[in-house]
Amino acid sequence: MPAVSFQQVGKTYNGARGSFRALDGVSFDIGEGEFFGLLGPNGAGKTTLISVLAGLTRATEGRVTVMGHDVQADAAAARKALGIVPQELVFxxxxxxxxxxxxxxxxxxxxxxxxxxxxxxxxxxxxxxxxxxxxxxxxxxxxxxxxxxxxxxxPPVIVLDEPTAGVDVELRQTLWAFIGRLNKQGHTVLLTTHYLEEAEALCHRIGMLKQGRLVALERTATLLSATHSTMLRFKTDQALPAALAAQARSTGRIVQLRARDAAEVESFLATLRGAGVGVEDLEIGRADLEDVFVQIMQGRSPVAAPAQGVGASA
Missing domain, CATH: 1.10.238 (Recoverin; domain 1)
Structure with missing residues (x-):
C-alpha cells in the first residue's frame, strides 16, 4: 500500500471569465518511507495538489488516499496521518x-x-x-x-510546502537534519521547493508538474544521469558575446553554459577570449537538477514524460 496515492486527479475552477484547469489527470504513488520531491514553476498546480491532499480543496475528479484512507470519504483518518507545513505564516x-x-x-x-x-x-x-x-x-x-x-x-506522512522559503541557513540545516532523521525512521516526506539543490540532495524520487500535468516522474539519479551535458560555470562582470548570451543561464555574476563535449567548452572559452571577456572561478562539471528541470520545462529533456492517467509507484 502506498503512503500517498493520486489517481487521475483533476481540478477545474469555474468563474465569470470561464474555467481554468489547475490539475489535469495527475496520477502517481509515493511509497512508505520515501522522500519525494514535487517540483514545477509557479502556477504549475503544486499547491492545488497539496490542497486536495489535505482536504482543503475538493478535486473535480479522481481520488486521493493517505495510508489507504480516502481524503474525502475518510477525511478524519486521512488528516490524522498527515502533518502539513504550509507556505503561509499562520499563527x-x-x-x-x-x-x-x-x-x-x-x-x-x-x-x-x-x-x-x-x-x-x-x-x-x-x-x-x-x-x-x-x-x-x-x-x-x-x-x-x-x-x-x-x-x-x-504523522506517518509529512508534507513540506516551500518550508525554507525566506528562512536563514541555520534553520535550513536544522530542519533538514531533523526531517532526514524522521525519514530514516520510516516517515514519508513530500517536499515542494524552488531550491532545486535541496531536492537534488534530499529526494529519492521527483515528480514535475507543468500547467497541471505530470511531465516527469523518475528517481533523482535517473533524472541526473539522463543528461550528459557538461556545464561550464564562471563569474564575470562583463557582457557576453551575443552568440553565448543567447544560450547562457546567468544569475548575477554567475554564468552557466551547457556544452556537448570538451571541444565545445574550448570553443566557448575561445569566444570569450576573443571578445575580451574576463572570467573568474572557472569550473567544468556535470549538469545538476536545475539544468534538468529547465530542459524538461522547455520540452528538451531526454527523459520521457509519464503517460497521463497511469499511476507510477516508488
Whole structure:
C-alpha cells in the first residue's frame, strides 16, 4: 500500500471569465518511507495538489488516499496521518509556543505529549522560546513553530510546502537534519521547493508538474544521469558575446553554459577570449537538477514524460 496515492486527479475552477484547469489527470504513488520531491514553476498546480491532499480543496475528479484512507470519504483518518507545513505564516497570537503545540496535539486527540513536544522544540531550536508568545517571534521562528505543529502528532506522512522559503541557513540545516532523521525512521516526506539543490540532495524520487500535468516522474539519479551535458560555470562582470548570451543561464555574476563535449567548452572559452571577456572561478562539471528541470520545462529533456492517467509507484 502506498503512503500517498493520486489517481487521475483533476481540478477545474469555474468563474465569470470561464474555467481554468489547475490539475489535469495527475496520477502517481509515493511509497512508505520515501522522500519525494514535487517540483514545477509557479502556477504549475503544486499547491492545488497539496490542497486536495489535505482536504482543503475538493478535486473535480479522481481520488486521493493517505495510508489507504480516502481524503474525502475518510477525511478524519486521512488528516490524522498527515502533518502539513504550509507556505503561509499562520499563527494564533494569544498563546505561547508550548501552548500552541499542546492545542495542536489536542486537535488529534493526543494526550500527555509533553516529552515529544520538548524533543521537537529542542530539535528545531525553539527550546528557549517555549514560553514566548507567538507575537514575539521573528518570521523565521514562526516558521519553525509551523514545522513543530506539523510534527507534534507524529504523522506517518509529512508534507513540506516551500518550508525554507525566506528562512536563514541555520534553520535550513536544522530542519533538514531533523526531517532526514524522521525519514530514516520510516516517515514519508513530500517536499515542494524552488531550491532545486535541496531536492537534488534530499529526494529519492521527483515528480514535475507543468500547467497541471505530470511531465516527469523518475528517481533523482535517473533524472541526473539522463543528461550528459557538461556545464561550464564562471563569474564575470562583463557582457557576453551575443552568440553565448543567447544560450547562457546567468544569475548575477554567475554564468552557466551547457556544452556537448570538451571541444565545445574550448570553443566557448575561445569566444570569450576573443571578445575580451574576463572570467573568474572557472569550473567544468556535470549538469545538476536545475539544468534538468529547465530542459524538461522547455520540452528538451531526454527523459520521457509519464503517460497521463497511469499511476507510477516508488
Amino acid at each position: 494564533d497570537p494569544f498563546f505561547s509556543v508550548r501552548e500552541t503545540l499542546r492545542i495542536q496535539s489536542g486537535y488529534f486527540g493526543v494526550k500527555g505529549n509533553d516529552a515529544w513536544i520538548d524533543e521537537v522544540l529542542a530539535e528545531l531550536g525553539l527550546a528557549d522560546k517555549a514560553n514566548a508568545n507567538m507575537r514575539q517571534l521573528s518570521g523565521g521562528m514562526k516558521r519553525r513553530v509551523l514545522v513543530a505543529q506539523a510534527l507534534v502528532h507524529k
